[in-house]
Amino acid sequence: MEKERFGVLDGWRGISILLVLAAHLLPLGPKAWELNVGVGLLGMVLFFNLSGFLITHFLIHRPNVPDFLIRRFFRILPLAWLYMALMFYLTPASSATWSAHFLFYANYPPEPFIASTKHLWSLCVEIHFYIGIALLVGIFKRRGLMIIPLLCIAFTLLRVVNDIHYAVISHFRVDDILAGALLALIYNDKLGFAMRNFITNGSVTVLLPLLLVSCHPDSGLLHYLRPYLAAALIGATLFNEASPLKTALNHKVLLYIATISYALYVIHPFLMTTWLGSGEDLEKYIKRPLLFMVLFALAHLSTFYYEKQWIALGKKLSAKLKLGGLYEFK
Numbered sequence: 001m002e003k004e005r006f007g008v009l010d011g012w013r014g015i016s017i018l019l020v021l022a023a024h025l026l027p028l029g030p031k032a033w034e035l036n037v038g039v040g041l042l043g044m045v046l047f048f049n050l051s052g053f054l055i056t057h058f059l060i061h062r063p064n065v066p067d068f069l070i071r072r073f074f075r076i077l078p079l080a081w082l083y084m085a086l087m088f089y090l091t092p093a094s095s096a097t098w099s100a101h102f103l104f105y106a107n108y109p110p111e112p113f114i115a116s117t118k119h120l121w122s123l124c125v126e127i128h129f130y131i132g133i134a135l136l137v138g139i140f141k142r143r144g145l146m147i148i149p150l151l152c153i154a155f156t157l158l159r160v161v162n163d164i165h166y167a168v169i170s171h172f173r174v175d176d177i178l179a180g181a182l183l184a185l186i187y188n189d190k191l192g193f194a195m196r197n198f199i200t201n202g203s204v205t206v207l208l209p210l211l212l213v214s215c216h217p218d219s220g221l222l223h224y225l226r227p228y229l230a231a232a233l234i235g236a237t238l239f240n241e242a243s244p245l246k247t248a249l250n251h252k253v254l255l256y257i258a259t260i261s262y263a264l265y266v267i268h269p270f271l272m273t274t275w276l277g278s279g280e281d282l283e284k285y286i287k288r289p290l291l292f293m294v295l296f297a298l299a300h301l302s303t304f305y306y307e308k309q310w311i312a313l314g315k316k317l318s319a320k321l322k323l324g325g326l327y328e329f330k
Helices: 007-025 035-061 065-090 095-102 118-161 175-187 193-200 204-214 220-239 252-259 261-272 281-286 288-323
Strands: none
Touching: 007 035, 007 220, 007 252, 007 261, 007 288, 035 065, 035 118, 035 175, 035 204, 035 220, 065 095, 065 118, 065 261, 065 288, 118 175, 118 220, 118 261, 175 193, 175 220, 193 220, 204 220, 252 261, 261 288, 281 288
16 A cells, blocks of 8 residues: 555646646636636645545555654645745744644634735645544544545535535535545445446546536536535546546656645745736736746755655654554554
8 A cells, every 4th residue: 555656646636736826827718707716626626635535545544543644744744834934934924823824724714824825725624634534533443434425415515504615714625625535435445336336437528527617606506516526537537447538647747747746836826926926917927937937946846855855754753653662553
């Protein structure tokens, strides 16, 4: 399990971050069409789905909470905290703003974000999911993961009751992640073979258009199906070896973009606040190719020369704690 990789999921991750960057950095059609919002929703639902799948798949095979939390926090926190510290050095903020960011509750009112940290709402949702699923496994062991389908439906119904199509608050967005967790249960045959067969036989040519429509701000009730349509689409390409998207999703370019995707996501809003993102529309978009070049260079350096060291340290610390008998794999 440790060395298992999902090439198709890497492809989807690469696509998801490209969609998010496009939504944030490029003008996508006339403003009245609201394509930037729709593309952003599409990128994030795919990103969240993938996170839910991979975390749950990991815990199914390795239901050890300390190991999980150490690895996740050493993966996420070093770059996030460094980025926050640099942003607040450049734009001084109150202690309350520091606390809300560093403890990952800034996505709740009064949402004390600044221009270069607004996107970090998604990390808050991720961290809340990590803590929630860690509690499930910590209290109920592996069988706690079987509660995920009920939780997923419950959080979607909460959105329905409150008429929330999309939001940055965790309890109104976490079903995007839980739908991916549900997919992991199906992938590992925890919910019977019928659901896996149903998704395997799902038509990409039907699921993809439905997902695209569900991401448009005016899609109405389809908003509530967005997490599940994304999970079904990812599952159809993951389970079905004959999927027409399989070859494209396994492309090495998408694999590379997936590898540096976290750094791309964290860093890109800062560049928009610099000279690279300044000026009127024409000047600003003329600079966009240079901004992308700088962004990818910084993301590469961050991934392979900064984050890599912390990830390795997390794995080493987890291994030492296990060998020292401070926790055991169950």
